[in-house]
Amino acid sequence: MNKKARKRAIRENLSSYAFLTPWLLGFFLLTLYPMLYSLYLSFTEFNILQPPKWIGLRNYFIMFIGNEQFPRDERFLNSLFVTFRFVFISVPLKLAFALAVAMLMNQRLKLIPFYRTLYYIPTLLGGSVAIAVLWRRLFAGDGVLNTILRSAFNLNPPAWISNPKYALYTLILLSVWQFGSPMIIFLAGLKQIPREYYEASSVDGAGKFRQFFAITLPSLSPIIFFNLVMQMISAFQSFTQAYIVSGGQGGPLDSTMFYSLYLYLKGFGFSEMGYASAMAWVLLIIIAVLTAVAFKVSGSLVSYGSGE
Amino acid sequence: MRKFVCVVFALFMCATMVFAQSATIRWAYWGSESRIKRSQQAIDLFMAANPGIAVNPEVSGGTGDHFNKVDTQIAGGSGPDIIQMGGNINDYVKKGVLLPLDKYVGNVLNTSVIDPSAVESGTLDRHLYGVSTGVTMPALAYNKSLLQRVGAPLPKVSMTYAEFRAYLVSLKSKLPAGVYPMQDIGAFSSNSTPFGYWTRYNGTPLYSAATNSTAVTTAAAQKYLELFKDYRDNGLVPPPDVAAGFAETNADTSMLIAGKAAIGFIWTNQLAGYQATTKDELELIEFPGAAATKALWQAPSQFYTVNKYSKNPELAVKFINFLVNSPDAAKVLGNDRGASASATARAAGSSDVNDRKVLEYLNVSGPHSSRETDHVPNDTEFNSTLFLVYQKVAFGQISPAVGGQQIYDLLVRLIRK
Numbered sequence: 001m002n003k004k005a006r007k008r009a010i011r012e013n014l015s016s017y018a019f020l021t022p023w024l025l026g027f028f029l030l031t032l033y034p035m036l037y038s039l040y041l042s043f044t045e046f047n048i049l050q051p052p053k054w055i056g057l058r059n060y061f062i063m064f065i066g067n068e069q070f071p072r073d074e075r076f077l078n079s080l081f082v083t084f085r086f087v088f089i090s091v092p093l094k095l096a097f098a099l100a101v102a103m104l105m106n107q108r109l110k111l112i113p114f115y116r117t118l119y120y121i122p123t124l125l126g127g128s129v130a131i132a133v134l135w136r137r138l139f140a141g142d143g144v145l146n147t148i149l150r151s152a153f154n155l156n157p158p159a160w161i162s163n164p165k166y167a168l169y170t171l172i173l174l175s176v177w178q179f180g181s182p183m184i185i186f187l188a189g190l191k192q193i194p195r196e197y198y199e200a201s202s203v204d205g206a207g208k209f210r211q212f213f214a215i216t217l218p219s220l221s222p223i224i225f226f227n228l229v230m231q232m233i234s235a236f237q238s239f240t241q242a243y244i245v246s247g248g249q250g251g252p253l254d255s256t257m258f259y260s261l262y263l264y265l266k267g268f269g270f271s272e273m274g275y276a277s278a279m280a281w282v283l284l285i286i287i288a289v290l291t292a293v294a295f296k297v298s299g300s301l302v303s304y305g306s307g308e
Numbered sequence: 309m310r311k312f313v314c315v316v317f318a319l320f321m322c323a324t325m326v327f328a329q330s331a332t333i334r335w336a337y338w339g340s341e342s343r344i345k346r347s348q349q350a351i352d353l354f355m356a357a358n359p360g361i362a363v364n365p366e367v368s369g370g371t372g373d374h375f376n377k378v379d380t381q382i383a384g385g386s387g388p389d390i391i392q393m394g395g396n397i398n399d400y401v402k403k404g405v406l407l408p409l410d411k412y413v414g415n416v417l418n419t420s421v422i423d424p425s426a427v428e429s430g431t432l433d434r435h436l437y438g439v440s441t442g443v444t445m446p447a448l449a450y451n452k453s454l455l456q457r458v459g460a461p462l463p464k465v466s467m468t469y470a471e472f473r474a475y476l477v478s479l480k481s482k483l484p485a486g487v488y489p490m491q492d493i494g495a496f497s498s499n500s501t502p503f504g505y506w507t508r509y510n511g512t513p514l515y516s517a518a519t520n521s522t523a524v525t526t527a528a529a530q531k532y533l534e535l536f537k538d539y540r541d542n543g544l545v546p547p548p549d550v551a552a553g554f555a556e557t558n559a560d561t562s563m564l565i566a567g568k569a570a571i572g573f574i575w576t577n578q579l580a581g582y583q584a585t586t587k588d589e590l591e592l593i594e595f596p597g598a599a600a601t602k603a604l605w606q607a608p609s610q611f612y613t614v615n616k617y618s619k620n621p622e623l624a625v626k627f628i629n630f631l632v633n634s635p636d637a638a639k640v641l642g643n644d645r646g647a648s649a650s651a652t653a654r655a656a657g658s659s660d661v662n663d664r665k666v667l668e669y670l671n672v673s674g675p676h677s678s679r680e681t682d683h684v685p686n687d688t689e690f691n692s693t694l695f696l697v698y699q700k701v702a703f704g705q706i707s708p709a710v711g712g713q714q715i716y717d718l719l720v721r722l723i724r725k
Contacts, residue, residue: 247557252552253700254696
């Protein structure tokens with residue numbers, strides 16, 4: 001009896017592993033193995049076409065320290081700087097915008113489902129090459145925006161996309177414009193807030209502003225936090241927009257040289273796959289640290305509502 | 309159920325047999341619209357004459373994308389059979405990914421009708437790795453129709469730098485606002501060619517493989533940056549943010565073709581392709597100062613090379629032989645990948661007006677040229693970083709002196725790498 005039971009347990013286990021196999025295979029072969037291999041590569045010099053050569057920590061050394069023989073990679077530091085600027089400007093703007101639109105969408109109007117779909121469309125399109133090309137046309141020196149500014153307001157605007165002072169902001173705008181997915185999540189969060197809170201507070205004489213800061217924001221805080229972390233992670237990995245808008249160059253003047261774009265250029269353009277792998281690991285560490293910091297800070301700011 | 313499985317299996321076997329019979333050659337190259345059309349015509353001719361062989365083109369818009377793609381494919385073990393190479397062929401020979409073609413010479417590949425200099429250009433370490441697609445030369449193209457519309461005089465083919473500058477100044481006064489006498493030919497993603505020309509003109513060539521060194525000095529590089537700073541400050545080339553609006557990777561992203569500049573830099577083999585994208589008529593002139601210094605050069609435009617891991621190397625070489633030697637192919641390919649170096653291909657003749665313009669240009673400029681300078685190792689990185697330094701100067705972020713220093717440091721680093 002005991003034997004039989006054990007046999008059955010084993011068989012059950014086996015069959016569950018069998019069902020898991022496709023996922024496990026994918027995980028080991030397509031995720032874990034490449035990740036570990038890239039960790040190994042990050043300590044090598046690897047030009048893609050010849051076997052990698054072990055060089056210890058040199059790739060990391062070149063990124064941050066550098067010396068006479070292996071000068072520090074200034075373009076790397078610049079790309080880091082550009083990416084941080086992009087993340088810290090675009091993510092808060094995007095969240096604020098998404099929340100504002102979500103609050104508009106949370107009203108009981110007739111065509112609300114239609115509007116919700118409409119406002120989600122940029123998110124579906126935003127990552128596409130076509131939109132990046134469109135952005136180029138919009139903000140080019142003789143693009144749509146400038147043509148309007150010139151003819152309607154008689155201004156002499158700069159070439160937004162090819163001016164190093166403004167190029168990054170056009171990409172930030174593009175990112176903010178894709179506010180759809182945080183908006184949907186905010187909207188779901190807003191629906192969860194009990195109406196009684198608002199009714200009770202208005203009886204007590206609280207205005208719209210007071211309600212927003214005293215009820216909406218605290219109740220939404222877990223969702224804001226979730227959106228913040230997700231958006232931050234994806235913003236750090238932005239690639240397509242910069243690649244297309246800058247023609248793969250990260251220009252002008254490396255002003256849109258995002259971290260992942262430089263990683264790509266290093267790996268595939270300059271054939272320094274070892275260095276590119278090291279960059280990937282540095283990015284992983286940066287994102288992990290920032291996420292950890294966000295969680296730490298959030299402890300005092302986020303209320304999950306069931307604590308009392 | 310069993311019957312169904314049998315049928316599927318039988319179908320599968322049939323499919324594999326069909327695949328086994330026909331061989332597919334994958335041909336990776338870069339180019340714009342007109343090259344794609346011409347290449348497809350050549351493929352069609354070849355496939356019609358060789359049933360059972362299929363040729364699949366894999367096209368990228370520019371060199372950067374082309375090599376990124378090819379590198380990745382090769383690393384993943386699925387590289388194309390025929391790879392179009394440029395000046396970076398040495399880098400790829402060193403990496404050991406190209407097939408030596410020596411054993412096909414004389415049987416599949418007829419090199420006896422190809423100019424010896426062209427064969428030599430594809431020979432490295434005494435092995436033939438690349439078959440030259442033809443000869444090309446750097447040139448300046450000007451928009452003749454635009455100049456005629458504004459009533460400006462047409463430029464002479466050969467000028468000194470002083471004459472050239474004076475000509476640009478005279479153009480400036482005639483052109484409407486927003487149209488510039490010349491492209492900023494340093495602000496190119498492939499700017500090592502204009503810079504390479506200028507260093508030859510200056511007597512300080514970029515690189516010598518024999519001594520593994522550069523003759524460029526900090527002062528020389530600074531002088532180059534100052535030359536263009538002068539043009540920029542005087543409105544002879546566009547301001548940096550206008551220039552940066554044009555990627556200049558092919559005709560579709562060219563400031564010259566957009567009608568915003570009267571003069572631009574192209575290779576002679578690109579003339580037909582560029583001409584095809586505009587109604588305005590283009591003409592060729594030399595880089596300034598070539599007559600006195602012989603600083604121009606004839607270069608193998610590109611090479612057809614074969615992937616070392618190709619499963620059908622012989623068929624690939626057969627197709628290459630067709631592309632370079634067949635008069636039929638020559639007729640459809642024209643000058644697009646350079647003026648053919650093969651006698652049998654040239655015998656096909658050409659009635660194309662662009663081909664004639666190129667020929668005229670080669671006749672004048674041939675005597676104003678000398679042996680090509682060796683390519684700087686790590687060509688792609690050189691172009692990309694040179695572009696960045698040049699832009700920093702153009703945007704006024706650093707002085708030409710600092711820029712000169714950075715270019716020098718870059719060259720030294722890439723040569724040592």
